[in-house]
Amino acid sequence: MDTKKLGRQTVRLTSPPSIAGFGSAVGKKEGQGPLGRCFDFASQDDSFAEKSWEKAETAMQKQALSYALDKAGISSDQLDYVFAGDLLNQCIATSYSLRAQNAPFFGLYGACSTMAEGMSLAAMLVDGGFASYAAALTSSHFCSAERQYRNPLEYGGQKPPTAQWTTTGSGAVILSRKGTGPFITHVTTGKVVDKGITDANNMGAAMAPAAYATLHAHFEETGRSPDFYDLIVTGDLGSLGKEIVTDFFQRDGIDLRGRYDDCGVLLFDPTTQDVHAGGSGCGCSAVVLTGHLLREMRRGTYRNLLFCGTGALHSPTATMQGESIPGICHAVAITTEKGGAS
């Protein structure tokens, strides 16, 4: 039994689950970005025909899950487990979207690392024989997040250049015991890392040390070097956090350039879209994965991908009490090759 455990943070899945379906739904701005044409649905109106931003977020989740189920060729009645969460207080976008599904549900809170967290747990339950199908689902919405974390939209608050733009989007992934891949082969689970950043407008810097720690553990425990991967992607550190991670590895004598990117950087075009340091929010890495990366894997662009969800586990209450921002990063190794677990 112990052979699954490669080290303190990493497990190797003995029967790598297959990604049977994935779906994405995004808002207007995301649809206008460089990945705009990849998403299953890009709305012309961030309300998603609902009366509140929170309900709009719920509607997006239902859409993303529905696309993923459709591509997997199953109904939600066949899901053994759904792992889901979001950024809203008490994760209500999720609770209300799951109300519509007839599926056993585990609620998560991992901030922007939620997609990777959900995929980690779903992959282990499928590999462990507890599930034939398990889903990971998450979302964020610029308008619901702004009024909860920062200021009401009407206030028109200004942001510093280090700030990131909360993605309006939802992504869903369905894992299956059988299938043709891509396959999840390894799960590296993060610890809470807090290096003392207190500026909630600089979350890239707050999360970068957690990303570095998890990547470092992954390479050490798997024995893989970064060049094993065609792409290592964090989400969502933004341009500043990406630079910090690159710097950290450079100090170790490891050059990540050319094979490392960040979902917050990929989602928007900094020259035409005013998003400061890049995208953020649970939806960011979720839609870049489900809209862009997994499609490219199926097309053969990438064979081996290391998907690293990063989360800032702070809250406005903690920030007001002067606390620093704890970060976390969960990594999932994905391959198109059957037998890639070796």
Add this chain to the structure above:
Amino acid sequence: MDTKKLGRQTVRLTSPPSIAGFGSAVGKKEGQGPLGRCFDFASQDDSFAEKSWEKAETAMQKQALSYALDKAGISSDQLDYVFAGDLLNQCIATSYSLRAQNAPFFGLYGACSTMAEGMSLAAMLVDGGFASYAAALTSSHFCSAERQYRNPLEYGGQKPPTAQWTTTGSGAVILSRKGTGPFITHVTTGKVVDKGITDANNMGAAMAPAAYATLHAHFEETGRSPDFYDLIVTGDLGSLGKEIVTDFFQRDGIDLRGRYDDCGVLLFDPTTQDVHAGGSGCGCSAVVLTGHLLREMRRGTYRNLLFCGTGALHSPTATMQGESIPGICHAVAITTEKGGAS
């Protein structure tokens, strides 16, 4: 592999994990209740020597985990995974308590079902060979919850008789691949159930249908009848929710009386402690389990226990938008008998 799955919601663990340690820390009122002498630590002061209620909650979590680790005879360095969450926005009591632990961490949001949710996932990862030791940890604090969900304490708001009292307390459980029990044999995972209750001061009624649904699934899928268990305990429906669940089963011709109770009812004395319909909060079922029930199992009072965590997945924002309260219930079967999985 499929033999683990007994039905849509229930899995049977093939190598039932052992509960190696459990710890509890509570506030003053909980320490004065009928179970007061069972807890590892009962504070004389709900501040736990911290400057804010949120930090007090973090301090309680650290204490509860520390007692549990101590009894399991391990350090947090030996934990393969910690599953934890709480009621605070962005689960900050948890993120800040985990900052002090050197352990891979999965953040949960399951409202008052968090202890059962964490034990379910921890048990599956241990049984599946992904972990030697895994912890489940949660907490709630009356003062941090009141100001977040209802009114600031200073406002002195009145509550209706259906309202429950948020427990100040934290509980932790350590599961191990080896040990002398009690053992977790079955996990029944809940679906979101919403019967349209909109009164946030009547959460027992909002959660009772979810408890009924999960219990019903558990009995059907395991083939066990309620009298298999010496005690079936929900947490935390309070006196009103307990009555509703009892009524629901009575309509099915099943008499639960004598073997069914609720953690919200057990924790306080309604004649001398003014808690209206009983205790609530993630901490409620967590401290009743870790302070009272598991001790009684070790003493031989109960051989078979069905522990059912119930959560109300609402938020003040959703309530203000007129939404009803979704409920969920996760059940974990615990036995003192080695080989109890049969």
